[in-house]
Amino acid sequence: MEKHAKQRVVSPEYMFFEAxxxxxxxxxxxxxxxxxxxxxxxxxxxxxxxPQSETMQRVGDLFGEGFLKDYYRAEDxxxxxxxxxxxxxxxxxxxxxxSGPGLMRGLEVIASWPGHRLPLVFLIMCRxxxxxxxxxxxxxELAYMxxxxxxLFHAENQQDFFDYTLASFIxxxxxxxxxxxxxxxxxxxxxxARGWVEMPSAELKLPGRDCYNEAVPMIxxxxxxxxxxxxxxxxKSNFISYQMHAAWQQEIHAAQExxxxxxxxxxxGLLEITNPDAETIIIASxxxxxxxxxxxxxxxxxxxxxxxxxxxxxxxxxxxELRQACQHAKRIIVPEFNCVGWLNREVRATLYGHTEAEIxxxxxxxxxxxxxxxxxxxxxxxxxxxxx
Amino acid sequence: xxxxxxxxxxxxPEGLLPPAAATCGIVLPEKGEGLVLGSLQSEQETLxxxxxxxxxxxxxxxxxxxxxxxxxxxxxxxxxxxVLELADEIPGVRIIPMPDxxxxxxKIDPEAVINPCHPNLTIWxxxxxxxxxxxxxxxxxxxxLKMIRAGTNCYTITLCHEAGHEDSMASLPFCxxxxxxxxxxxxxQLKREGLRPRYADTPGIQLTPTQQTxxxxxxxxxxxxxxxx
Numbered sequence: 001m002e003k004h005a006k007q008r009v010v011s012p013e014y015m016f017f018e019a020x021x022x023x024x025x026x027x028x029x030x031x032x033x034x035x036x037x038x039x040x041x042x043x044x045x046x047x048x049x050x051p052q053s054e055t056m057q058r059v060g061d062l063f064g065e066g067f068l069k070d071y072y073r074a075e076d077x078x079x080x081x082x083x084x085x086x087x088x089x090x091x092x093x094x095x096x097x098x099s100g101p102g103l104m105r106g107l108e109v110i111a112s113w114p115g116h117r118l119p120l121v122f123l124i125m126c127r128x129x130x131x132x133x134x135x136x137x138x139x140x141e142l143a144y145m146x147x148x149x150x151x152l153f154h155a156e157n158q159q160d161f162f163d164y165t166l167a168s169f170i171x172x173x174x175x176x177x178x179x180x181x182x183x184x185x186x187x188x189x190x191x192x193a194r195g196w197v198e199m200p201s202a203e204l205k206l207p208g209r210d211c212y213n214e215a216v217p218m219i220x221x222x223x224x225x226x227x228x229x230x231x232x233x234x235x236k237s238n239f240i241s242y243q244m245h246a247a248w249q250q251e252i253h254a255a256q257e258x259x260x261x262x263x264x265x266x267x268x269g270l271l272e273i274t275n276p277d278a279e280t281i282i283i284a285s286x287x288x289x290x291x292x293x294x295x296x297x298x299x300x301x302x303x304x305x306x307x308x309x310x311x312x313x314x315x316x317x318x319x320x321e322l323r324q325a326c327q328h329a330k331r332i333i334v335p336e337f338n339c340v341g342w343l344n345r346e347v348r349a350t351l352y353g354h355t356e357a358e359i360x361x362x363x364x365x366x367x368x369x370x371x372x373x374x375x376x377x378x379x380x381x382x383x384x385x386x387x388x
Numbered sequence: 389x390x391x392x393x394x395x396x397x398x399x400x401p402e403g404l405l406p407p408a409a410a411t412c413g414i415v416l417p418e419k420g421e422g423l424v425l426g427s428l429q430s431e432q433e434t435l436x437x438x439x440x441x442x443x444x445x446x447x448x449x450x451x452x453x454x455x456x457x458x459x460x461x462x463x464x465x466x467x468x469x470x471v472l473e474l475a476d477e478i479p480g481v482r483i484i485p486m487p488d489x490x491x492x493x494x495k496i497d498p499e500a501v502i503n504p505c506h507p508n509l510t511i512w513x514x515x516x517x518x519x520x521x522x523x524x525x526x527x528x529x530x531x532x533l534k535m536i537r538a539g540t541n542c543y544t545i546t547l548c549h550e551a552g553h554e555d556s557m558a559s560l561p562f563c564x565x566x567x568x569x570x571x572x573x574x575x576x577q578l579k580r581e582g583l584r585p586r587y588a589d590t591p592g593i594q595l596t597p598t599q600q601t602x603x604x605x606x607x608x609x610x611x612x613x614x615x616x617x
Contacts, residue, residue, distance in 0.1 A: 175526055176416060214525075244506070246405050247531040250405075251530045251531050
């Protein structure tokens with residue numbers, strides 16, 4: 001008997017909140033593959049690129065152990081992401097993953113997934129985008145992911161990577177969502193470093209994909225409406241085809257909005273706040289949150305009151321929650337691991353007209369280094385002095 | 389981004405491109421609730437609103453989709469029968485199916501089908517001012533509803549088998565045969581309370597001219613949409 005057949009199917013609520021958990025000191029790659037072990041996954045399609053490779057190698061091991069029904073290596077990222085499109089259309093639960101340059105290579109296909117209403121989970125282990133060639137961590141690629149229509153989470157650590165990945169399968173497949181969900185982590189800092197992760201028993205698995213109850217019909221020639229190729233709007237240069245395409249695009253973003261309810265239910269909200277009454281606030285996502293926690297501790301030791309807002313969901317963005325959380329803020333800094341400051345732009349666009357706070361344009365590191373907590377501390381102290 | 393003023397989902401025409409209601413803060417109902425003009429209501433209140441609109445607006449029409457047109461799983465035939473029972477209680481109602489979602493070339497027959505690529509052709513041609521979508525996959529229902537709200541004055545009702553639709557004026561989620569029968573009962577209740585339907589003198593389901601021709605066995609349709617005898 002295949003191993004997945006021996007696992008007991010439990011409700012998402014039981015898996016996420018009620019099942020007893022045990023602690024393990026594991027890497028992010030191991031955490032992701034342990035989530036996959038419990039995800040009742042049907043197929044994973046891989047193409048190697050550092051630092052993503054290890055996770056998909058481990059998922060390959062899961063196939064060998066009998067936890068997946070199918071697994072293969074595609075010919076490149078365009079091939080992998082196209083293949084996963086086909087797999088998702090046939091109604092099975094799907095997973096793929098990539099990093100930096102690989103993601104950029106497949107971006108056209110990635111941006112087509114939401115329009116085709118394809119539930120799937122895409123793991124992003126962030127890495128510098130070439131050139132010059134580098135395999136170091138840097139999350140610039142998320143700037144390109146923000147407007148693809150995918151739901152997009154940014155995990156802080158190994159525990160988040162486990163929890164967000166597992167929840168993503170269920171959120172992605174909710175009928176009113178029916179969208180790809182991308183879970184990003186900062187490469188190496190999370191994927192190759194160890195951290196404590198609490199996990200439910202590997203004898204449990206989520207319910208399988210309910211593919212006949214989604215927003216679009218899956219391809220099944222035994223059931224109407226039979227579809228040879230899906231999603232062919234009229235291709236005419238006239239008003240009605242423009243309007244149809246526009247309504248289709250609106251629907252993708254409407255579906256993203258509908259995921260808020262499930263992110264709140266299964267992930268405890270789109271953001272997390274520490275010290276909500278502080279007037280100096282750090283807003284961060286991913287590994288920058290961990291560095292910010294330590295900077296916050298150091299600032300408190302020095303007698304400064306500092307708050308921290310961890311953005312868990314980049315799409316949909318926690319617009320109302322962030323406005324509410326920053327109502328009394330006087331100073332905001334946004335530490336990031338990329339050179340363009342995409343989170344800073346999101347924060348500014350969201351808070352424009354809703355806060356009196358000064359929003360500093362940083363701090364940022366990029367090219368692969370981690371952010372020293374002293375750097376965040378320095379920006380905090382400068383902000384309090386009215387500098388930067 | 390959300391405005392401070394609550395958004396209302398009212399019959400159009402609202403213009404070229406009204407925003408998706410979900411991006412304006414309208415949220416889907418939970419089980420036991422409905423959505424009326426963007427506001428959450430109880431299921432019973434929603435059913436009564438739907439019933440009143442169906443009895444009083446011009447040219448009520450039911451648009452059944454593939455999920456009730458074919459008996460593809462257990463329970464569907466029963467639900468389809470409940471839709472016909474509903475139709476029997478709406479004087480002057482028409483039934484125009486949305487059998488699938490592919491674009492129809494070179495043009496549709498608006499008396500035969502409604503299509504998500506150009507739903508307004510069917511609404512405009514038949515002068516439909518209230519309609520019910522039932523058994524349509526949610527993505528295609530949603531884009532259809534947005535286009536109808538943009539370009540017509542049609543009041544849209546959705547009996548959704550899943551989570552409901554923010555862009556219809558009245559929406560009931562998780563709607564099986566029992567909920568369809570509850571709507572039929574709400575219509576009967578309004579009639580008992582004295583509401584005279586707009587088409588009280590035209591009982592039963594009305595066929596469009598195309599449907600009449602096809603039903604009589606005198607014609608069938610060519611691929612180009614033209615009728616042949």
